[in-house]
Amino acid sequence: MKIRTLMLIPALLLSSGLQAESEYEQWRRQKLTDFQAYLDENDKAFIQFLQQKWQPVDVAPARQRDPQPKPVELPKAPKPAPVQPTPVDVSPIVKVPEPAPAVQQRPQPVVVISPPASHLPQVSFDFYGHSIRIPYAKELRKSFSGALNSKSIAAYWQQLAGSPHKDTVSALQAQAKALQLNDWGTAKLFDQFARQLHRDNNSRQLTSWFLLVKAGYDARVAYNQRIHLLLTSEQEMFGVTFFTLSNKRYYAVNLNEQPLKPGKVFTYEGQHEEGRRALDFSNPTRFTASGNTSERQLKFQLDGKDYRINVQYPERYISYFSSFPQLSLPNYFRAGLPAVTADSLLQQLRPVVEGQSELDAANRLLRFVQTAFAYKTDDDQFGQENYLFPLETLHYPYSDCEDRAALFAWLVESLLGLDAVILDYPGHVATAIAFHGNVKGDAVMHQGARFVVADPTFVNASAGMTMPQFAASQPKVIPF
Structure with a gap:
């Protein structure tokens, strides 16, 4: 009996070993099956490339956007006389478009x-x-x-x-x-x-x-x-x-x-079949950042009357926008403002332009942007070129020409319903507006339409006036 028992032990060990090996092989095959389930044909081909x-x-x-230095000191046009009614050939504004309802909750x-x-x-x-x-x-x-x-x-x-x-x-x-x-x-x-x-x-x-x-x-x-x-x-x-x-x-x-x-x-050469899409930076304000809302008061004077505009904006948008790489000008002009900020700004500026002619309303918006924001070049404020989205212009203590131009163009389109284009000079950016009436002054032609110069950085200048140092320059006209 003892001999038979001893003879059975190796057999049992062998059987146990075979069973263990079988379980291991099952586990290994299952892992291989799982691996193949995730590793598709595109991955296999791509790994060969790699x-x-x-x-x-x-x-x-x-690449640098504009190597020309920007004006450090801004020229000022003579202080304008009180706004007088414009000639009848400039179309009056019947009604300023209503903005979307404000979002009140945080x-x-x-x-x-x-x-x-x-x-x-x-x-x-x-x-x-x-x-x-x-x-x-x-x-x-x-x-x-x-x-x-x-x-x-x-x-x-x-x-x-x-x-x-x-x-x-x-x-x-x-x-x-x-x-x-x-x-x-x-x-x-x-x-x-x-x-x-x-x-x-x-x-x-x-x-x-x-x-x-x-x-x-x-x-x-x-x-x-x-x-x-x-x-x-x-x-x-x-x-x-x-x-x-x-x-x-x-x-x-x-x-x-x-x-x-x-x-x-x-x-590596080649490309994974799944990865074909390029980044698109459009619609940056569609994202709603969570957190506290900040407020900034903007002051300006018009016809001897003081105005105070209180603008609300989500704080975390600032850090979000600061993460963006530098883009070309049209991206900042197309960006717009988050709904809560757009509502608070448009509702307060609506009475300023309501019932005015197109020219008078545009000039009032020019005064707001020209005088409510302090000027500094990007080099002075940030130590490098840094185009701002309109929301950032409302946040930072200083702004320069392209920042003001982007905000002004958005106001013109949102409040007045008028088309605008970008005027890109060497070292300077302004805008131009397509009025419905015959507005006198400096203008450019674009796609058969006449756009009147409107410079939100040329303090006290009205539509039709070009900053003197750029009067002899031919700007690039850029739609957005």
Whole structure:
């Protein structure tokens, strides 16, 4: 009996080992199946691109919008006489358009709840006053390690692509939609999420790159001594380095605070089939930042009467707008104002222009913008060129020509219903208005229409007057 029992022991051990091996093989096959479920054909093809030797490309210096210095001291036109009724050939304003109803309540923080079926852990963070919760797979939290080369970066992409990442991408996209973010705000949201997972630059950049591509964006990474994230854009960017590949500019957007300097970097050929969309910076004020509302009082005088305009705006918009890269002029003129700010400003300026002729109303708006805001160049206020969105012009203590022009053009279109264009001089920006009547003075022609010069930086100047130092210059006429 003892001998038979001893003989059975190896057999039992062998049987147990075979069973254990079988369970391991089942687990391994299941993991491989799960991996293949997330690693689709696009990922497989893309990983092959990444594994190949990366090519060197030249990073171009950041482009400057206008190298000409702006006026430091502003000329003033002679103080105008009290406004007199204009000739009958200037169309009167019958009624100023009513703005949309003001939103009185303070925006509440928005929280995205992960899908009920998701078993993934969640990370929480603040996004301009909103409390955000996003599910993530543990593989997304693994840091990048090893030498910077095509093989290691391809392996990191494969690690991320093989994880259950779709819940994360869907949750980020749902949150961006709920907050009405444009593409730039969405990229910032993705970056803030990546920051919660990783402290080191390379892991953050690679994770942001992966998630943005999976969300459909034409994102790309390049490396020298570190990883850099680059994105294509519908709008030209200034003050941002870039390289050109396949006739597209890839801008080194400063999401992770370390600018890419001109020189050589290495990047891959090819493109992931899912990542085709360029950033679009349109509709920046659609996003509603949560938090406190600030108020600023603007004072100006008209025909011996003092006016005080109290403007309300959400504080967190300022930090949101300050994150934007430098864009071309039309983007600031098209931006407009958040609803709560637009309502408070238009409601108070409506009585100032109500019932006036088009010319008189435009001149009244000119006086407001010319005299209610203190002037300083961007170099003096910020130490660099920094175009302001209209909301920022209402916030900062100083503004210069293009900032005032963008705000004034929005007021003219919102209150008077008149078309305006940008006048871009070397070192200066003004506007011009298409009146319905025959308004005398300096003017430009654009697409068969006559636009009368209206300069919100030329203090006391009325429509039809050009700042003297630019009278001999021919400006670029830019619609927006």
